[in-house]
Amino acid sequence: MSQQAVSTTKSASNQRPGAYEFRELERRWREFWLKEKTHRAAGPGEPGFEDRPKCYILDMFPYPSGDGLHIGHPKGYIASDIYNRYKRMQGFNVLHPMGFDSFGLPAEQYAIEHNVHPAMSTDECIERIRGQLQFLGLSYDWDREISTSKEDYYCWTQWIFLQLFQCWFDPEVTWEDGAGRTLQGRAVPIEQLVRSLASGERELTAADRQVIEDAGADATDSWAGLNRARQELVLNNYRLAYQKEVTVNWCPGLGTVLANEEVTAEGLSERGNCQVYRRPLKQWMLRITDYADRLLEDLDAERLADGKGGTFALDWPEQIKLMQRNWIGRSHGANVVFEVLDPQTHQLKSRLEVFTTRPDTLFGATFMVVAPQHPLVTAGSDSYAVPETWTDSTPDAWKGESPSDGIREALGRYQATAATSNFRTADAKQEDDKDKTGVFSGIFARNPVSGTEIPVFVADYVSMDYGTGSIMAVPAHDDRDYAFASKYGLPIMKVVDPPASTGKVECYTGDGTSINSPGGVGGDQNPFAITDLPTAEAKGKIVAALEKERVGKSAITYRLHDWIFSRQRYWGEPFPLATHPDGFSVETDLPVLLPEMADFQPLMSDDPDTPVSPPLGRAERSWTRVEIGGEEYDRELNVMPQWAGSCWYFLRFIDPQNDSAFCDTTKESYFMPVDLYIGGAEHAVLHLLYSRFWHKVLYDLGHVSTPEPFKKLFNQGMITADAFTDERGVYIDIRDVEFDGDTPVQRGTGKELNRSRGKMGKRYKNGLPPEEVGDEYGVDTLRLYEMYMGPLEQSAPWSMEGIRGMQRFLQRVWRNFITQDGQAKVKAEPIEDALGKKLQRTIVRVTDDIEGLRFNTAIAGLIELNNELVGADEIPEELARNFLLLLSPLAPHITEELWMRCGFGHGNLAYQAWPKHDEMALVEEMITLPVQVNGKVRGTVEVPVEIEEHVVRELVLGHENVKRFLPESGEVHRFILVPGKIVNIVV
């Protein structure tokens, strides 16, 4: 009689056997799946392994921050769960694991804020989140659960780090990979390098000697003549994991340095929004730039080895590929050497190298600019070339803010200002071009192709981080140079003629034809002559000439920098390294356990000049000192960044218990690559780039079988939510918000509230825990609703109204299958023809939709079919079976229950249970064609698919829908039949 109990009463009774008691039923199946380990996967060599086609479906694993999950989080997990269940039903051996990214900033910040030890808080958070995931009926193989902060996991993270430490990227190696591709450059053991240096087969390069000289020692000619410390200095310059003094992103608020990828454009930490400062520090680095080309090229490579003799290509959203391409930022151009002249004598004093992508505009270079940190203008550096006084002819505008200053003072002042504003604020960015500042350095350089003497400026629009930290300025063809030249009255010389179609522009930055450069019809003997050549040709010719004259060479520059890999925090993987009293680092035995420390807090402050002091420095001496080969070493006190563990976790899932290797090679080559990887787009240039890099190193060293880890990547959209604030700006819990028409008001007080749109989150008080929604509406309902809200990749706002529609759908499914007395309505009888066709169409539609992760339209198809069944006294068994199978990945609990109640057994959990539409008579013999008369659609006609044209003509012209639009005589001028598309009649 009453359905009220179902939706509002918490303890559902057993009085009415026919009611859809979702709470009891969902709990029962949830427990059944866990107890029976229904979703266990077996790899090669494991009990129950069958050599069926595999499918590896992976979610980006969560970090355990203690607020638990809200209903926005599981969107991607539900999607992968549906895909997992679907693939299993199709007979695939599916690996679908879950774990926790428990080391790193997020977990540690949570612990600090709640004043607990991270080891404690992460365990508690993991418990809670695991419970939430299980509540949602997600079909993970929990036997494979991992956690990156557990010793048996991070000892292998350390092991992989040592692989990076003990190898280098040899750019000279040409090799063939598993797919028969010829690759240039490869990671090889550092030991090989040591051997060839020791045997004399390879000699120390100028760069090698430079390293030793930079350290203040004399370089000898041979490797054997160097002591251990100096040999290690040379090797450090090769290793993929190396130490270097670099300008880092120092974040005193978090007490640590951060990678470029972890700092926003505003100069705030991606995690916690703390101010970040630039500061030189000696850090561990990973040489990701060596892999820049391969990371770029493999995004679009057509043949990547799959480790099983086949190949694959990345199936990633174009958006993410693009972000990675931009982040790597490869640009082709040339390095050109300018002579720096003594301002008095005009004789050669030193050289200044610039990078340019437009060598064809060299003749238009009318001045140069170096970054404020450039050695040429850094007092005390070897190449310091700033004269003591301004020349008489120097305009005041070139002398900086106060023209009365001496030249060195003016420069120093400018450099000091530049140093404090490394990061531009959002406001400053608006102004961009207008706001160019700079100071003349007093230095002149000679343009190598024209011989002209040009002034060298210091300006902060040139950054030391990119290229050579200095540029040749071509104001006629570069917007920034143009703005600078306009401000300081520098000459502007056009050297590229735009194509005729281009309107008049003062500063043309595109391609065209070279002009005002030597050469052309008149011609002269300048070796750099390029006049009249189109841009591409001009570039080629002038670069060749530069190389011939030894004043430049073709060059490629990357935006990508090496990965700053150390953090001054506690909650991370300790480096398995120790430092010898002579300063070099060696590897230590594994594992290096994180020492238990009550006082784990990093030194956090607002002062950018705080001393850097990693918490591990406060560990007991027994930990910080280690004896190796009879000598005492200091342990490395930094820890790895939060990304280290997630760089390879997908490999550990394949073989999580292995204590003799990070992953068994047979199992690895069976399950890799990951077939479907679902997660948010926020990791585009962080985790997704870092893990590709590690994977390539492991591939080069022969530890994994595929050059790329993730075949198909899918970014699910967020679930957004409205947040409400009262007049004080305090967030009001959405459960206390009511609507007066469209106006949000506070429950109880009736006060009007402000509405804002955005992310769901604890601090906005607009997130609901999945348990709360699941308990009120049912987990199946919640799952269906989240998938129905729109395309998976799109963000969509949560609303409590829509979810009732999904609950109604499931209740209607239930009533279609079960009578009020609790009897199954299923009968062994043939399906009525029209319904049979509808079923077949639905099978095709739902299969295609799930395969393409279009769950919203799949659900729409099922609702449509289910609506056909409403009111029927009984349902044909074949229809019932297929309908439940189609619904079961999406709403697993209710379908399991109905499957049992209909007497079908545990069928929908079995392999090869998915309806096979390819074996059915899918091709409809009849096709519906729209018919146009005189350009207007007048109806549709059903005609057989394969039939002679004249028969169609007769059928169409004789059809009721068409006949009445034809003239009395029935005469037609033209009859056009587009097979399978449309009939067009002109009368």
Add this chain to the structure above:
RNA sequence: GCCGAAGUGGCGGAAUUGGUAGACGCACCGGAUUCAAAAUCCGGCGGGGGCAACUCCGUGUGGGUUCGAGUCCCACCUUCGGCACCA
């Protein structure tokens, strides 16, 4: 500024390679059932005109290609995402 994606009812969104736009859901309206409500079931639901059969207009704006355009091409407007002095 540069690069990319997208603009469809009151709302979320459907619409194979160009082929009857608005599937499905929400909200809303009418009816049945009920003492009443909830729930359920039946029906309606882009706009204008018509008693009706029907008809005209409709997928951000303006052009174009085509028998036929939400879909393809050109220009513009708007929104969102990414990058941002990258030489």
